[in-house]
Amino acid sequence: MHEYLRGLNEQQRAAVEHTKGPLMIVAGAGSGKTKVLTTRIAHLMANGVDAFNILALTFTNKAAAEMKERIERTLQSTEARNLYIGTFHSVFAKILRYEASKIGYPSNFTIYDTDESRSVIKTVVQEMGLDEKHYKPNIVHNRISSAKNALMGPMQYLMDSALQQEDARANRPAIAKIYAAYAARCFKNGAMDFDDLLLKMYELLKTHNEALHKYQHKFKYIMIDEYQDTNPVQYEITKLLAAVHENICVVGDDAQSIYSFRGATIENILQFQKDYDDVKVIKLEQNYRSTQNILNVANKVIGNNKNQLPKVLWTDNETGELIKLIRTGTDNDEGKFVADTIKEQKLRNHYYNKDFAILYRTNAQSRAFEESLRRMGIAYKIYGGLSFYQRKEVKDMLGYLRIIVNQQDEEALKRVINFPARGIGKTTIEKCVIYANEHNITMYEVVKRAGEFGFKAGTLEALNNFTTMIRYFQTMLETNNAYDVAVQVGKHTNIVKELFNDKTTEGLQRYENVQELLNSIKEWTESPSNDDGEQGDKSLGSYLQQITLLTDTDKDEENVDVVKLMTIHAAKGLEFGCVFVVGVEETLFPSAMSINTREELEEERRLYYVAVTRAKDKLWISFANSRYRFGQLVQNEPSRFLDEMPKELLDMTHAASSSRMMGGGNSFGSSFSRNSGNGFAINDAEQAAKKYGPPPEKKGLSYLTKSTAIPKLTAHTPSGNFEASDVSDMEAGHKIEHQKFGFGIIMKIEGSSHNPIATIEFELNGERKIMLNYAKLRIIK
DNA sequence: GATTGCGCGATTTTT
């Protein structure tokens, strides 16, 4: 028996050894999925399959890198570097770069990230003379993105009556036209967005038989990780590629499907068994990651979902500690609690920073934890949010490199043509764009031939100087490597010098970022070619294409000792000794946007499942009575998911006994229910108190914000049938009755019109700020 | 043509 087969359980081994024909591995959380995948590839190679003939598609670059490394270790050989392994996006980008001319693109095509796509949409909407307020870039982009992921071009979009009706109803009938213009503009710019990397790959295979045959033949063995998160384009592409050999192995867990907003559909994993004859299905149900308590909680919660493949996840691991449930007064208290607990755990149980992860639903929640960790002197890193490559100074530098490599790229040109300022202003740029559109040439072409378009002498000179500089960089690129050119760009444009002279903290940071960028280019240039025989390519163009697809979770920083903060989405596939799942409140988790259909809610629940199953040893789940949103303190109920966890597995006394780090006073009494029919939350508070222990006592801690201290409530019982009045009728000066606080006078109304906040002086309960949308008030006079 | 300041709208999740 091969050495690498030892240490696999029966099912894992069966999955590894089943190499011929379609295979579906249903892999529960923590069931050794990566191990199976890597061992399976090693096994193929050990049995004579050429690495060049194996395609493995993963969800993140990090997963790909990790797999590659593990295979090398298993086989004690560098052959693994010949594997085609990476994310859908990066693998297809590589292939498209090679095949670009077949579909009319330059091989140096630019890849637009989401920001750039939106920016192009914005220009297109402007140029079409449409109302920008109405056709907001992110809304339009989402529509287009969904269409692309569903294999729909502009024409099909226009012909689709369901989509047309939706757009008409939303009063956005021009989306199909914008889509067409956007696609045309991207093409003209020699650019693809993220979705194009999939869509164009599909089109390539569909329209070019020789390309289809080539890759069908090349990829004799195909493996796809996280299959539950693939979307229709990805599904169609892999189906095409696998059609000849049918050696396709998909790995997934329907319980962890969390990307439907990106077009992913569980249908793919359910459909797989029908697509091929004789599909072998193997279930990996033993969990090696978590304690029994953690796993039991996770199983119980996910059991509330109706749509799922039957499986039972179990573990041999020890029972472990109870799951600790924590209620805090505010989001700041929550941050403080987590930082305190980390400090305590490090001292008591000798954990390192890197053993901890703080997982939240939205990026905006990171702030409170950032502050508290910084105050406690605990090293941390936030993943997600603004990535390195999205920073302005980095984008500016990259803008130059992009226009050097691809002169069609109008986005890049507009970004750098007057940065640093060189007297080419808005009007000039607008003129260039108009001339370009009129003559159907690229904007760069207009700039290059500025003399033909009647610019004023000064402007003309500025434009000419600019193109001379770009041309200088281009010729330089012929004889120098990417790094040298990048350094020259920094010098010649004065970008580096300007940042260097900026001695503010931010300026220093920006300078360092540019230096880091240069280092990364250097590293790329000098690292050994990856031996893939066909496209081992160290050109600047290749560099630019790859970095757009990088996220900061991809950077392997295992040995850096920091607490990790990230969204639950970003945490998929990762595991940590100690996990804090925070902000587990209604409207936040589940998100208010995702509680309208069963499908949406079930996805939120799967997300919760993913969060909980990241933990190996210890799990804390926290929620706050109130938190700042839009700069206002708002109250939330505890999440419904908390009710779905079996109480005997929860340590709820912790919430009450650790009140030393929590505040909020009697803030329960003032929380407003969003959905309980009677419009106030005191019942919820009582229920919550029963369920999760008594509300934390206030101990006057300095970090508590004043607004959490709310005067004691004097209860009020409304007279007769209480009928709430229309919010829009309310004005300052009105006398009102509140269901719980009793009679009062509206002092003022502020806040936005869709979220008005009234300051009301109550007879018995003092002055309070009331959110009119949630509270029910009756106008007396 | 660049800089500053004010007012308004925004929060899901990401390759």
Added chain:
DNA sequence: TCGCGCAATC
């Protein structure tokens, strides 16, 4: 609260 877009000003 924060960041962005727009308008006013030099």
